[in-house]
Every structure is written in C-alpha cells, then in structure tokens.
Amino acid sequence: MVAEIISVGTELLLGNTVNTNAAYLAEQCARLGICVYYQSVVGDNEERLTETIRLALSRSDVVFLGGGLGPTEDDLTKETAAKLFSHELVEDEHTKRRIAAYFERIGKEATENNWKQALVPEQAIILDNENGSAPGLIMEEGKKTLILLPGPPMEMIPMFESSVFPYLSDRVGEVILSKVLKICGIGESSVEQELRDLIHETDNPTIATYAKTGEVTVRVTARAKTESEAKRLIKPYVRQMKCRFGKNIYSTDENAQLEDVVVGLMRQQNLTLTTVESCTGGLLAGRLVNVPGVSDIFKQGYVTYSNKAKRKLVGVKKDTLAANGAVSEKTAREMAKGALLRTGSDMAVSITGIAGPEGGTQEKPVGLVYIACSLKGKVTVRKCQFFGSRKKIRECSVSAALVLMRDCILENFEL
Amino acid sequence: MVAEIISVGTELLLGNTVNTNAAYLAEQCARLGICVYYQSVVGDNEERLTETIRLALSRSDVVFLGGGLGPTEDDLTKETAAKLFSHELVEDEHTKRRIAAYFERIGKEATENNWKQALVPEQAIILDNENGSAPGLIMEEGKKTLILLPGPPMEMIPMFESSVFPYLSDRVGEVILSKVLKICGIGESSVEQELRDLIHETDNPTIATYAKTGEVTVRVTARAKTESEAKRLIKPYVRQMKCRFGKNIYSTDENAQLEDVVVGLMRQQNLTLTTVESCTGGLLAGRLVNVPGVSDIFKQGYVTYSNKAKRKLVGVKKDTLAANGAVSEKTAREMAKGALLRTGSDMAVSITGIAGPEGGTQEKPVGLVYIACSLKGKVTVRKCQFFGSRKKIRECSVSAALVLMRDCILENFEL
Numbered sequence: 001m002v003a004e005i006i007s008v009g010t011e012l013l014l015g016n017t018v019n020t021n022a023a024y025l026a027e028q029c030a031r032l033g034i035c036v037y038y039q040s041v042v043g044d045n046e047e048r049l050t051e052t053i054r055l056a057l058s059r060s061d062v063v064f065l066g067g068g069l070g071p072t073e074d075d076l077t078k079e080t081a082a083k084l085f086s087h088e089l090v091e092d093e094h095t096k097r098r099i100a101a102y103f104e105r106i107g108k109e110a111t112e113n114n115w116k117q118a119l120v121p122e123q124a125i126i127l128d129n130e131n132g133s134a135p136g137l138i139m140e141e142g143k144k145t146l147i148l149l150p151g152p153p154m155e156m157i158p159m160f161e162s163s164v165f166p167y168l169s170d171r172v173g174e175v176i177l178s179k180v181l182k183i184c185g186i187g188e189s190s191v192e193q194e195l196r197d198l199i200h201e202t203d204n205p206t207i208a209t210y211a212k213t214g215e216v217t218v219r220v221t222a223r224a225k226t227e228s229e230a231k232r233l234i235k236p237y238v239r240q241m242k243c244r245f246g247k248n249i250y251s252t253d254e255n256a257q258l259e260d261v262v263v264g265l266m267r268q269q270n271l272t273l274t275t276v277e278s279c280t281g282g283l284l285a286g287r288l289v290n291v292p293g294v295s296d297i298f299k300q301g302y303v304t305y306s307n308k309a310k311r312k313l314v315g316v317k318k319d320t321l322a323a324n325g326a327v328s329e330k331t332a333r334e335m336a337k338g339a340l341l342r343t344g345s346d347m348a349v350s351i352t353g354i355a356g357p358e359g360g361t362q363e364k365p366v367g368l369v370y371i372a373c374s375l376k377g378k379v380t381v382r383k384c385q386f387f388g389s390r391k392k393i394r395e396c397s398v399s400a401a402l403v404l405m406r407d408c409i410l411e412n413f414e415l
Numbered sequence: 416m417v418a419e420i421i422s423v424g425t426e427l428l429l430g431n432t433v434n435t436n437a438a439y440l441a442e443q444c445a446r447l448g449i450c451v452y453y454q455s456v457v458g459d460n461e462e463r464l465t466e467t468i469r470l471a472l473s474r475s476d477v478v479f480l481g482g483g484l485g486p487t488e489d490d491l492t493k494e495t496a497a498k499l500f501s502h503e504l505v506e507d508e509h510t511k512r513r514i515a516a517y518f519e520r521i522g523k524e525a526t527e528n529n530w531k532q533a534l535v536p537e538q539a540i541i542l543d544n545e546n547g548s549a550p551g552l553i554m555e556e557g558k559k560t561l562i563l564l565p566g567p568p569m570e571m572i573p574m575f576e577s578s579v580f581p582y583l584s585d586r587v588g589e590v591i592l593s594k595v596l597k598i599c600g601i602g603e604s605s606v607e608q609e610l611r612d613l614i615h616e617t618d619n620p621t622i623a624t625y626a627k628t629g630e631v632t633v634r635v636t637a638r639a640k641t642e643s644e645a646k647r648l649i650k651p652y653v654r655q656m657k658c659r660f661g662k663n664i665y666s667t668d669e670n671a672q673l674e675d676v677v678v679g680l681m682r683q684q685n686l687t688l689t690t691v692e693s694c695t696g697g698l699l700a701g702r703l704v705n706v707p708g709v710s711d712i713f714k715q716g717y718v719t720y721s722n723k724a725k726r727k728l729v730g731v732k733k734d735t736l737a738a739n740g741a742v743s744e745k746t747a748r749e750m751a752k753g754a755l756l757r758t759g760s761d762m763a764v765s766i767t768g769i770a771g772p773e774g775g776t777q778e779k780p781v782g783l784v785y786i787a788c789s790l791k792g793k794v795t796v797r798k799c800q801f802f803g804s805r806k807k808i809r810e811c812s813v814s815a816a817l818v819l820m821r822d823c824i825l826e827n828f829e830l
Binding site for chain 2: 012013014015016017018019020022023024025026027028029030036037038039040041042043045048052055210275277279280281282283284285286288289290292293294295298299300301302303304305306308309312313343355356357358390391394
C-alpha cells in the first residue's frame with residue numbers, strides 16, 4: 001500500500017509553523033509498513049488544493065489531508081475533497097451533539113461557524129475528535145481513500161492513534177506490532193554496528209534505530225496475519241538484543257523517559273536525592289522535575305556556578321579548587337560528597353564542566369565535563385568529553401548524569 | 416516571483432527527521448516578498464525526483480532543492496538537476512581546494528567519495544559551504560532557477576544567509592529590510608489587537624507577529640528600490656510601535672533572547688543574582704546559564720523542591736508554610752528574601768507554584784504560580800495563572816520570572 005501526505009495551511013507556507021504532523025504521519029506509516037513516496041504542503045486555496053489531491057490520488061492508494069478543517073471561511077479541505085469525490089455534505093446529528101458537548105466541557109460558547117463542522121460528506125466514516133470541534137473523516141471512492149485530519153497536533157495525534165491506526169492496520173490486512181528498546185550509555189553508531197547483522201538478516205520484523213541526546217531507541221516491527229504470529233516473529237530478535245545490550249536497555253516502554261526510569265529506581269529503593277550543578281546550571285534538576293510526583297525522592301538541588309558557591313554551599317575545599325580547578329575529578333567528587341553531608345540525602349550527583357564557547361584550554365578543552373555520584377559511602381566519578389554547541393554540551397551532560405545515577409543504583413542494589 | 420520548496424531525503428519520508436528546513440526557507444521567502452504556493456518532500460529516487468522538479472518548474476520561477484548533496488551513492492539531487500537542465504558536470508578546482516581545506520580544519524580525512532562533491536554543473540553559481548563539504552549550487556536555465564542546498568540545517572542556514580538571500584534580494588530587484596521588535600509582558604492576542612489598525616493599513620511594510628512562550632516578536636518588513644527608501648518606509652511604524660509598547664519592548668536585536676537582555680541589564684548595573692526555584696526545579700537557572708559568561712553575575716541557585724529545603728536552605732519560616740502553604744505570596748517572598756540574606760547577592764528571584772498534573776485544588780488550581788524578586792530591600796511578588804501541560808506551565812513560569820526581573824531592574828534604576 002502506498003500513502004501520500006498533504007498538509008494544508010498558510011502558516012506552513014509562510015514558515016510560521018514547522019510541519020511536525022507530516023513527520024508523525026510518516027513515522028506511523030513506516031510502522032504500518034505503508035510506503036510514503038511523497039509529502040506536500042499547499043495553502044487553503046481550492047484550485048491548488050484540488051490539483052494537489054488529484055495528483056496524489058493518481059499515484060497513491062491512501063492520501064492524508066491534514067489541516068483546513070477549522071470553522072472559518074478559509075478552511076475548505078472538507079468541501080474540496082467532497083467535491084472531488086462528488087459526495088454531498090450532510091449534517092450529522094451525532095457530530096452536532098459531540099460539538100455541543102465539547103464546548104460545554106471547555107466552558108466556551110460555540111460560534112455560528114462551528115456548526116459548519118457538523119457537515120460531513122455522505123458515506124464518510126466519522127472520526128470523533130476528543131480534543132477539538134472538527135471531526136476527522138475517512139472517504140472512500142473505488143480503491144482510493146482520503147483521510148482528513150485536523151491540523152493541531154494535540155487533536156490529530158490522539159485521533160490517529162484511536163481511530164486511524166486501527167483502520168489502516170485493518171486495511172493493510174495484517175497485524176502490525178512493534179516493540180521498543182530504549183538504550184543508554186552506548187552511542188548510536190555502536191548500537192547500529194552491534195545490530196548490523198540482525199538489521200540485514202530480516203525484513204520482517206524490521207529493525208530501526210533512532211538517536212536522541214545520550215540515548216538510542218531501537219524499534220522492532222513485525223507484520224503478520226495474527227497478533228500471536230507477530231509476537232512470535234519479534235521475540236527472538238528482542239531476546240537477542242537483550243542479550244547484546246543487557247543493562248544498557250533502560251526501558252521497553254515506548255513512553256518512558258530516562259528521568260522517569262531513574263526516578264522510578266530511586267523510589268523503589270527509597271532513596272532521596274540532591275543535585276549539585278555547575279555548567280548545566282539547574283538543567284539536571286529541571287529534567288528530574290519533569291517527572292510528576294518527584295517530590296518524594298527529590299528534595300533539593302544546588303546550582304554552584306561560582307567557585308565561592310562551590311565552597312560555601314557544598315563545602316568544596318579552597319585547596320582543591322586552587323590545585324585542581326573547578327573542572328576536575330576532585331572538585332566533582334567534593335561537590336557530591338559535600339551535598340550529601342549537608343542535606344542528609346541518600347544520594348547526590350554533581351556536574352562540573354566547560355560548556356564553552358569560551359573558557360577551554362589545551363589541557364581542559366570545551367566539552368570536558370566531570371560527573372560524580374555519591375551513594376552508600378562511595379563516590380563514582382566519570383570524565384566525559386562532549387562536542388558541539390554550549391547547548392548540546394549541557395544537554396549531553398544532563399543525560400550522562402542520569403546514566404551515571406542509573407548505573408550506580410543498579411550496581412549497589414543488584415537489581 | 417513564485418518559489419517552491421522541494422526537500423529531498425528518505426529520513427523525511429520515514430518521519431525520522433522533522434522538516435525544519437522547509438519552514439526556514441518559507442519564512443525567508445516571506446521576508447523577501449516571494450510567494451510560496453507549494454512545498455514537497457521526495458526521496459532519493461531519480462524518477463520521482465525528476466517528476467517533482469519538473470512539476471515545480473512548470474509552476475514556479477525559483478525551485479529550492481534541499482538535501483541529497485552528500486557524498487554517497489544515494490545522493491543524486493545534483494546529478495538529477497544537471498540532467499534535467501542538460502548541464503554537464505565538471506570538476507571545480509576551487510571547490511576541490513575548499514573541500515581539502517575543510518577536512519584539514521576539522522582534522523578528518525576526506526573519503527574518496529567526497530571528491531564527487533567537487534563536481535559541479537557547468538555555468539552553475541557555486542555557493543561555498545563553510546560548515547561542510549557539499550557546495551550549494553544555483554542553476555539558471557531561461558527564466559527558471561534551481562537552488563540546490565545541503566540538507567543539514569547548520570550547513571544550509573549560514574549558506575542561505577551569506578549567499579542565497581543576497582542573490583534572491585538582487586533577483587527580486589528590491590531591497591528587503593526588516594526590523595524586529597521583541598516584546599514581553601503582553602500576550603500575542605493583545606499585541607495583535609493593539610496593532611490591528613497598522614497591520615491593515617499597510618502592505619509595504621508588512622507587519623507580522625510571532626508568539627513563543629511568554630513573548631511576542633513583531634517583524635516589520637519593507638521592500639524598496641534602495642536601502643534608505645526601505646528604512647524610510649519602516650521608520651514611522653517602528654516609532655509608532657515603540658510608542659504603543661514602550662518598555663515592553665525588550666530588544667530590537669533579532670538574535671537577542673530574553674535571558675541575554677536580563678543578564679545584560681544586571682551586568683550593566685553590576686548586580687549579582689541568586690535563584691530559588693520550586694516548581695521550575697532549576698529551569699530558570701538553566702536558562703540564565705544559556706548566556707555564555709553569565710558567571711560574572713550569576714553565582715548560585717537553589718532548587719528548594721521540598722518544604723524542608725525551603726526552610727533549611729533559604730530560611731522560609733515553618734509558620735509561613737503551615738499558615739499559607741508552599742504555593743503562596745508569603746512563601747515566595749520569604750524564599751527571595753532568605754536567599755539574599757544567605758548569599759549576599761544584590762538580587763534574588765524565587766518561583767513557587769503548582770505545575771500539575773496533580774496537586775491542584777479549587778482554591779489553588781494547577782497553573783497557579785507565585786514569583787518574587789528581591790532587589791534593593793524591596794520584594795515584588797507577582798501572582799500568575801498559567802494553563803496547559805506541566806511542561807508548558809513550567810516554561811511560562813521561567814519566562815514570567817525573567818520579565819519580573821527585568822521590570823524590577825528598570826524600575827529601580829530608571830533605565
């Protein structure tokens with residue numbers, strides 16, 4: 001099956017909005033084993049939109065149309081699609097009621113325009129919108145299908161997941177199942193190297209890697225007639241990867257972030273935490289606080305940006321700073337130890353480094369970062385050399401600190 | 416003039432990469448007064464690429480081709496474009512030397528493949544790449560122009576700015592000049608409301624607003640025969656806006672961030688700073704540390720996530736917490752005052768609030784945030800009510816804190 005993605009909207013043509021929807025839909029198609037050869041963007045203009053849809057239908061089985069379903073005069077995706085398929089627009093009672101209920105829920109008044117959104121092409125499959133007024137629509141004509149989706153990602157993505165994915169999965173006539181492995185502490189190229197034989201050996205399941213700062217996600221996707229058959233296909237590969245990557249796999253949950261897992265481990269062991277940050281300046285603490293309810297383990301953090309703050313707030317020795325400098329193994333170690341001593345936490349993690357762009361020397365170049373973790377009377381220090389912008393170096397430092405925290409907990413508690 | 420943007424690459428079709436380049440190019444075209452009616456994405460496939468370029472040339476004057484200029488077999492944008500225009504590929508000595516110099520600079524060895532990148536279509540205008548090996552290319556044939564640009568944004572954007580923008584500006588036959596006003600402390604809809612008459616009154620200059628968390632950018636863009644004429648067109652509108660928005664304009668520098676301006680003001684007044692954060696958990700400190708060399712004003716920060724930390728680290732009174740709760744005007748005030756007292760900084764800023772998703776009550780709903788700034792013996796507290804996700808609420812809090820800091824400095828020093 002071949003699909004094509006058309007995004008409709010002036011804000012995209014003017015560059016005010018980045019087209020994240022197209023990337024999302026493309027990724028979902030890849031998961032479903034549906035090929036995408038073209039994507040396009042066009043404005044809310046009937047003639048150009050008609051031409052673009054017609055071309056897409058000539059070369060693809062399924063055409064996604066995202067955006068242009070709003071209540072204003074400008075929005076004409078639905079009208080254009082209906083005209084192209086010669087489908088009449090009729091008022092849908094169910095959608096009218098849903099729109100009324102939606103506005104009641106958000107405590108706003110529906111405008112006269114909004115009732116235009118209850119008009120749907122006859123025969124269309126209606127996709128309820130849990131997060132907005134415009135319904136999604138699936139229109140079939142012969143072997144061709146148009147799938148109309150609202151533009152705002154927070155309306156489109158839940159609708160895709162609840163309605164469109166199952167519809168397409170059904171159309172593909174196969175069950176598509178994927179399993180995710182989230183890996184930390186190894187770079188993407190090493191992960192790929194390690195998986196090269198498996199990636200080449202199989203095209204069902206497929207194996208794909210995605211990198212983000214400090215971690216790699218591997219997705220194994222199988223297509224089969226039944227769910228159990230798909231599971232059977234995936235299983236040996238996942239087992240093989242678990243064997244190869246071992247403890248570097250921090251989660252197999254699609255939605256888990258590294259900070260969720262670290263906080264989860266600490267909670268499990270009843271550990272409280274203090275952070276002490278220099279070059280990251282609070283970003284590690286900020287990332288931990290992404291996790292709702294983190295307050296049971298995370299009590300406080302210090303941003304010790306100046307040398308004086310390192311001395312006064314967490315007791316780094318004047319001599320240590322003088323002899324080794326602020327960016328050194330010894331300073332990192334004393335930052336973590338001092339934080340434990342002063343707060344009575346079970347665990348402390350410290351970061352000190354040179355984020356640049358200035359301040360690097362031959363001996364201590366920009367990107368040199370020391371990270372220390374103190375737990376159960378033992379301090380582990382890791383020396384890292386990162387590359388890139390100030391922002392990149394600081395993000396890498398935060399990820400590396402989370403990895404170090406995880407490593408120390410796993411080591412100490414034999415989980 | 417009409418332009419069209421074609422992005423080439425499998426990573427876009429698979430959804431692994433979000434197409435930020437298309438948004439960038441579209442925005443630049445809007446600045447130049449060039450219309451964009453279509454954007455498309457196609458893979459590294461000669462047949463489909465040829466078809467897509469041909470269609471684009473049939474309806475547009477200028478076609479951007481981004482990506483597919485790499486050294487591998489897969490990359491065939493240049494070859495396809497040359498074939499379409501019947502231009503020969505010839506080796507370019509200048510580019511060969513530049514590629515050699517580039518690899519020497521980054522301390523890597525050029526591969527055999529890289530020399531393929533020195534082949535350029537005869538007659539093409541060559542755009543030197545300061546950040547990579549692939550040159551950009553401008554190919555003209557009759558009235559049609561193809562502009563080939565490398566895919567990585569960090570190569571493409573500097574090349575566009577230094578070479579493509581001037582080329583297009585010249586082609587447009589006009590000088591395009593824009594002036595930016597960065598506004599904080601007022602929402603986007605209020606800014607738009609305030610500007611409605613001006614926006615409708617003029618289409619040269621054009622006036623456009625762009626919102627990001629906690630701030631709004633207004634761009635006034637004029638097209639004219641000469642630079643002085645363009646300046647003359649812009650001037651009355653900028654003057655009018657300065658009059659309407661006054662001190663809410665925090666910068667007229669395109670690249671200045673709110674944190675840069677706040678740090679700049681503090682530096683100017685020789686003020687040192689301490690941050691005390693609860694719900695933002697270090698994000699304010701982290702954002703201040705985005706500014707290189709911030710160490711002269713920012714010495715330390717506290718993340719006082721627990722009530723105990725609020726008491727122990729910055730001396731919030733037990734009674735205050737018991738009577739008012741952690742999210743209260745009084746607690747915010749004591750956090751800031753305590754931080755000043757303990758560190759001897761000139762200024763302290765504190766944030767305490769409910770980021771959600773849990774923890775809200777009727778009286779203190781999710782999104783309620785108190786921000787305090789202590790300066791020159793006076794504490795200013797602002798009560799804010801934000802909406803949206805945990806992430807959104809925390810980002811809004813950080814922006815609001817920067818705005819409060821700026822307001823307090825401006826007020827105290829009559830700048």
